[in-house]
Amino acid sequence: MKCIFFLFFLVIMNLNIAQVSPIIPAPVVYQELNESLNFDGDLLVNFIGLSTNLQEQITHLAAIYHGIQFSNFSSGPKISFKKLENVKQDSYSINVSNEIVISFSSDVSCYYAFISLMQLIETTSSGFKLKKCFVKDYPKFSWRGLHLDVSRHFFTVEEVKKYIDLMSLYKFNTFHWHLTDDQGWRIEIKNFPKLTEIGGWRDSTMNNHYSTKPRTYTRHKYGGYYTQEQIKEVVAYANSKFVTIVPEIEMPGHSRAALAAYPEYSCTGIQQGVEGLWGVFDDIFCSKEETILFLQKILDEVILLFPGKYIHVGGDEAPKTRWEKCTNCQKVMHENNLKNEHQLQSYFIQRMDKYLTEKGRKLIGWDEILEGGLSSNAAVMSWRGFEGGVEAASQEHEVVMTPGSHCYFDHYQGKGSNEPIAIGGFTPLEKVYEFNPIPNQLNKKYEPYILGGQANVWTEYISDFDKVEYMVYPRALALSQALWCLEKPSFNAFKNVLMDKHLPFLKKMKVHYAKTIFSPKIEWEKSKKGVQFNIKSNDQGEIYEVESSEIKNNKISKMNFNVLQDECIEINRSEKDQINYTYYVRSKNDSSTTQFNIQATSSLGAPVKYITQPSASYNSGSLTLVDGQHGSLPWKRNEWIGFDTTEIDIEIDLLKRQKYKQLNVSFLSDEHSWIHFPEWIEVFYLRKGKWKHCSGPVQFSYLQSEQVRSFQIELNKPTRNVLVKIKSLTVIPNGLPGAGHIPWTFIDEIEVVK
Ligand SMILES: [Zn+2]
The missing domain is CATH 2.60.40.1940 (Immunoglobulin-like)
Structure with missing residues (x-):
């Protein structure tokens, strides 16, 4: 081994330094010479020692990237493959001189090496050009994942295969298949056929955005599911592309589709349909023994279908409303000495953890499984930020980081009015690129517990596969850099390579990627x-x-x-x-x-002083309120200023003392997000250094049917400064989401008209 590395070292000495590689994700080492290999079609290849699958995959890669064919008699450059022992796991190197030598440690690294080689080849007018170079590479993280929700919207076997194929080309190795949720059960379970017969179909689907009022529905039967034969086909396909599938069977929450089929496993036993609305629902699996056994029988079949180590059991967003009132659940709590319903959820997950562990598998769940105590073998997927992941890793549990801030590809990626409807949020390419699964606050000794990261693709607002691709690409390429590269190149360097090489490739692959970066x-x-x-x-x-x-x-x-x-x-x-x-x-x-x-208006661009500070999460600066632009609907974070206090004071300097006619303030209402109209508003004006009452308080009549409402307040006073006092509701009224909490107040614009 020493000899080989010594030779590599000599080669590097003669190469030019610090070139940007055209490979995404960027390799650990890339050195190129000023000389090239030129050839016009075929490559001379020696496949000896490679598995049949590798030979097939490599032939396929050569065809899709460049239409290159292999032959044993070609006059083109020779490629040979060398398997190395005792080297870093999943590492490879490529040495291009007068011939091409790929050295690899495992089948997957050979596959990745060949993808890198294909990305190095350039097309010329007379054929192909390959710069003489040396590449040495291995991944930073072992879990490089993409997720797909097939419950809210269903995607065919062919579409799922395309998803897996593309992700493998960017060296992702984990496909998290979200197979069950409130709006549809998508995996055939032979023991419980009604799960797909009934749970696989919903009668209606909500239109527009959740916050759109009034809410309307499309009343068409919608659904679908994968037979076990189809699942096996997808698993085998993924395996051939070196992608492991992590299936997700949601419990105890997000279970309305399963409960529509088998209502006896809910707390109330009441028959309800498969949900056509998005959101979080009170009816979840009951924690009684019968339900636990039902779910374990489902897991038996899931285990047989998916050979990977991890089984995802969800665990997120499970309201405890039904459990609190259910005699069965209360009995389980009493018998097991559990103090509250969070501990009951923990008990529920522990039962699954123990079961999966006995079967030689590992449970993974969303970070809510930390609440009430984390089960002994569980791995955690941290989605509500980095904190859950830090907590779990500090308890020596495995963690996959998928924080909403960087990894939710159902968020908007651009601010333009041409962006298609999304759930909300704002996660542009740059933000994804910044992602580091290891947060600063994590003690160094726990870093090895962070397996890697993953992007989640929830499909409430993604009804067809073209839009899946739009939301995922090119953001997945930024994520691949964050998960693979030991040291990421600069964002600009990445963007140039992306635009020059990779977007044209995606286009050739008929990927409907977002053009937001243009x-x-x-x-x-x-x-x-x-x-x-x-x-x-x-x-x-x-x-x-x-x-x-x-x-x-x-x-x-x-x-x-x-x-x-x-x-x-x-x-x-x-x-x-x-x-x-x-x-x-x-x-x-x-x-x-x-x-x-x-x-x-007269207040356009006027200085705004927040006497009450907006929430840091919803503060896009003081210009937002006076930029002359109203927030669009469905609302986007950067267009509204959000306050989480009951009283809000905002001062505006109109720069000129004169008589102004009127002041308008507009507010947002979105009860699901706990955002409500205020109770009243009052305006003061400054006279000789003192605030004088000018107008109001104007009461707000509470109308839930409106999404945006504007207050008009008379001024008619000569002044330069006005003070707007807003009083929100003290608490959210009973019967609404977040009842009892202080509501959010969201303002998009304050206008003063002369
Ligand atoms: Zn119950």
Whole structure:
């Protein structure tokens, strides 16, 4: 071994330093020479020693990347494969000189090596070019996962296979298959056929976003499931691509589809349908012995189908409402000396943990399984942030990090109005790229318990496979860097390689990836006379076309111009009345359009002082309230300022002392997210250094049917400064989500009109 590494060292000495590799995820070492191998079609290959599957996969890779074929008699460069013993697990190297040598430690590393080699080959007018180079590579984390929810929306076997194929090309090795939830049971269980006969189908599906009012439904039968034969087919397919499947059978919560089929395993026994609404539901599996045995019989069949080590049992979002009132559940608590329902959930998971452990498997669950005490062998998937993962790792449990902040691919990836509907949140490519599964607050000695990370793809708002691909790509490529690279290249270096090499490849593979990164970067800031926005072209020198219209006194004036690089457009605050502007920024490369409307009033861009500080999670700065733009619906975090206090004071400096006519404030209501309209609002104005009462309090009539409501308050006082006092409800009323808690108050805009 020493000899081999000594030789590698000599080779490196003669190479140029610090090149950016075209490989994603980027390898540990990449060194290239200024010489290339050129060839026009075939490669001379020696497959001796490779498994049949590897030979097939390698042949397939050569075909899909470049249409290259192998032959034993080619005049093209020779590729040989060398299996190494006693080297780092799953490591490989590629040495390109006058021939190509791939050295590998395992079948999977040979597969990965060949993918890297394919990414190194460039197409030229006369054939192919491969720079002479040396690559040495191995992964940072052992769990590199992508998840797919097939319950909220169902995806066919062929679509699931495409999902697995693509992920393996970016060196992901774990597919988390979310097979059951409230809205559909998707895996055939021979012992309990009603799970798919009844639980696999729902009568209706909600339209639009959860927060859209009024709520409407499409009343079509919707569903589907995978037979055990189909599951075996997918498992074998994944295995051939070196991907392990982690099946998820949700318990005790998210179980409405199972309970629609077998209501006897709920607390009430009441027959209810499969859910057509998204959310969290009170009816969950009862903790009685019969249910435990029912679920263990289901797990028996799941274990036979999935050979991987981990079985996911969910464990998240299980309200304890039914358990508190159920005599069976209370009996289980009493018999097992459990103090509360959290301990009962812990007991429930422990029973599954013990069962799976006896069968030689390992239980994994969402971080709620920490509540009430973590079961002895359980691994934890940390989704509500990094904290659950840190806690579990500190207790020496295995952890997979999937924090919503970086890893939820059901979140928006761009701010443009052309982004399709998503659940909420904002997780752009840069944010995913920043992800590090090992948080700073974790004690170094527990780092080995962090197995890696994973992106979750919940499909409430993803009804077809094209949109799955839109939400996952290219964000999965950023994640692959975060999970594979010992040291990530800069984000810009990544983005250049992505645009140059990988997006064209995804296009060739017919992947409907998001083109959000081509959208212009639009940055808002205050200006002397109001607000201004800067349109920055992306690094590829993209040209944008801007079309604008201005409506003033019912007169429309239009403009149209091109932005070649950077452009700053200023909008003045209005001296009188309100002026409405609409801007369309169109990318000339892919014709995606971003639109925004601005209402210019006297307060446009005025200094705002938060006397009551907004919540750090919903504070996108003081300009948000006076940028002339109303928050869109369904609401997005960055367009609203959120407060979690009962009293809110905001001061605005209008910069000019004069008489103002009216002040408008608009609020959001989304009871599911505990966001409510306030109770009343009052306005003060500053006179000789003292706040004088001006108007209000104006009572708010509580109307649940509205999503956004605007208060209009008369001013009619000469002043330069106004103080807006808002009083929220003291607590959320009974019968609503979050009852008894202080509600959130969300404001998108304050306008002062002269
Ligand atoms: Zn019960």
